[in-house]
Amino acid sequence: MRCFVVVFLLAASGLPQTARGRQADTGVWLDPATRLTWAAADNGIGASAAQAARYCRALTLGGHKDWRLPDIEELQGLFGGPADGNGRHLVGPVKVTGWAWSSTPGQQPGEQWVLDFGDGGRASAVTGDSGLNRALCVRGHSRNQEKIRL
Numbered sequence: 573m574r575c576f577v578v579v580f581l582l583a584a585s586g587l588p589q590t591a592r593g594r595q596a597d598t599g600v601w602l603d604p605a606t607r608l609t610w611a612a613a614d615n616g617i618g619a620s621a622a623q624a625a626r627y628c629r630a631l632t633l634g635g636h637k638d639w640r641l642p643d644i645e646e647l648q649g650l651f652g653g654p655a656d657g658n659g660r661h662l663v664g665p666v667k668v669t670g671w672a673w674s675s676t677p678g679q680q681p682g683e684q685w686v687l688d689f690g691d692g693g694r695a696s697a698v699t700g701d702s703g704l705n706r707a708l709c710v711r712g713h714s715r716n717q718e719k720i721r722l
Contacts, residue, residue: 605649608710609712610708611633615707617706618704620701621684621699624706625675628709639709641709642672642708644674659690660690661690666708670703674686680696
């Protein structure tokens, strides 16, 4: 009887299913592999690194206000899966419209790493560059933050 109730509750929830996880609610996606919660879409327009960070800090989505820019390794973990209609590869139901800023410092002072979901490539971009770069926000505990604390 217990199994029937659990299956019924999941089926009745109406939440979209994906190969790697379940969309938690409208606007967010919980990655079961990393336990990170992602905004289901980036900000949709070009942003500098500072604008992207501000966007994430000010974001209220899925009932949460503790959004941040992901580090480059977290973004890399989101890369994969079949290409969407725009040739971008993401492991979950997340929509990106350009490259995604990370919070990780780049190769030179005044740069931060960005990720291209078309080919998984990284670039060290000048923090003031807004052209193709977007804010894709995440919340949750980063494995890299854990390493920094140790």
